[in-house]
Amino acid sequence: MSDKIIEIKDLHVHFPIRTMILQRTIGNVKAVDGVSLDINRGETLGLVGESGCGKTTIGRAIVRLNEPTSGEILYDGQNILDHSKGAPHPSRKDLQIIFQDPYSSLNPRHTVRNMLQEVLTVKMGMTKEDAAARSDQLLKNVGLNPIYGLRYPHEFSGGQRQRVAIARALALEPRFLVCDEAVSALDVSIQSQIINLLMDLKEQYGMTYLFISHALNVVEHISDRVAVMYLGKIVEQAPTEDIFQEPAHPYTQALLSAIPILSGRKQRERIILKGEVPSAANVPPGCRFHTRCPYAKEICSQVEPQLKEIAPGHFCACHLTEE
Numbered sequence: 525m526s527d528k529i530i531e532i533k534d535l536h537v538h539f540p541i542r543t544m545i546l547q548r549t550i551g552n553v554k555a556v557d558g559v560s561l562d563i564n565r566g567e568t569l570g571l572v573g574e575s576g577c578g579k580t581t582i583g584r585a586i587v588r589l590n591e592p593t594s595g596e597i598l599y600d601g602q603n604i605l606d607h608s609k610g611a612p613h614p615s616r617k618d619l620q621i622i623f624q625d626p627y628s629s630l631n632p633r634h635t636v637r638n639m640l641q642e643v644l645t646v647k648m649g650m651t652k653e654d655a656a657a658r659s660d661q662l663l664k665n666v667g668l669n670p671i672y673g674l675r676y677p678h679e680f681s682g683g684q685r686q687r688v689a690i691a692r693a694l695a696l697e698p699r700f701l702v703c704d705e706a707v708s709a710l711d712v713s714i715q716s717q718i719i720n721l722l723m724d725l726k727e728q729y730g731m732t733y734l735f736i737s738h739a740l741n742v743v744e745h746i747s748d749r750v751a752v753m754y755l756g757k758i759v760e761q762a763p764t765e766d767i768f769q770e771p772a773h774p775y776t777q778a779l780l781s782a783i784p785i786l787s788g789r790k791q792r793e794r795i796i797l798k799g800e801v802p803s804a805a806n807v808p809p810g811c812r813f814h815t816r817c818p819y820a821k822e823i824c825s826q827v828e829p830q831l832k833e834i835a836p837g838h839f840c841a842c843h844l845t846e847e
Contacts (some may be wrong), residue, residue: 557756570747620698624705626685637673684716686772762838
């Protein structure tokens with residue numbers, strides 16, 4: 525069995541831009557535009573970047589909430605895109621997602637116990653008695669009293685709702701979990717509780733995570749490797765320690781310079797990027813970052829750099845690293 529549980533090969537996810545009246549397609553928003561990414565079994569891969577760079581689109585494409593335009597997504601060596609979207613296939617239960625807003629992802633008309641039992645009876649084929657016992661155990665696993673199963677989503681705090689969302693994702697016993705901004709809407713104290721919970725559950729169930737986040741300090745704490753996205757492309761990828769100690773891409777350097785400095789940490793020079801992120805519907809030629817890069821040269825506006833290995837396990841797409 526391969527060490528890679530997920531292999532993404534040249535993935536494109538484009539959303540058509542249509543006119544208001546005739547609904548003609550006049551262009552495409554290139555949310556993900558040629559991404560190749562491997563996720564190893566049992567690791568946590570952090571995916572970071574500014575809003576609109578395509579992080580969430582990749583996560584949603586893996587679980588088939590967004591249909592890719594082209595490319596391959598291999599789960600245990602099998603291309604999950606070979607199955608039609610609504611057709612049942614073995615990976616359906618194995619690939620789950622935790623959404624950023626737990627309240628909008630939970631049915632307000634059902635109690636927590638009913639939500640969990642529905643998943644367990646319909647998808648796992650359990651009897652009602654077994655499903656009731658299993659739902660209580662799931663709530664215990666995420667740090668909630670089983671009696672809370674009688675409550676509705678609006679009766680929980682934000683942190684408790686996120687625990688419920690995690691319990692629902694675990695109900696199908698997944699092997700791979702997409703955490704899409706799973707802690708960004710929570711208070712800092714609650715964030716640490718959820719992060720520690722995710723790490724404990726990873727050890728307990730042997731799961732693999734794709735952890736999508738803006739919070740770089742959280743990504744540093746939970747991730748084994750980090751991939752940095754900009755405007756639909758991966759621009760740098762490396763083990764977490766390498767990324768945070770020796771970032772190679774100018775965009776990664778700018779992101780890390782914005783992290784608040786704690787005592788004992790090396791002081792970084794603050795890098796302020798000028799201009800706005802270009803539109804994904806009108807991607808600039810050459811390097812996509814050249815319009816904001818303080819080190820851009822003529823070649824950067826003409827030739828798109830490729831993701832190349834600049835050190836063992838450290839990949840970067842930048843002309844400056846090729847000199």
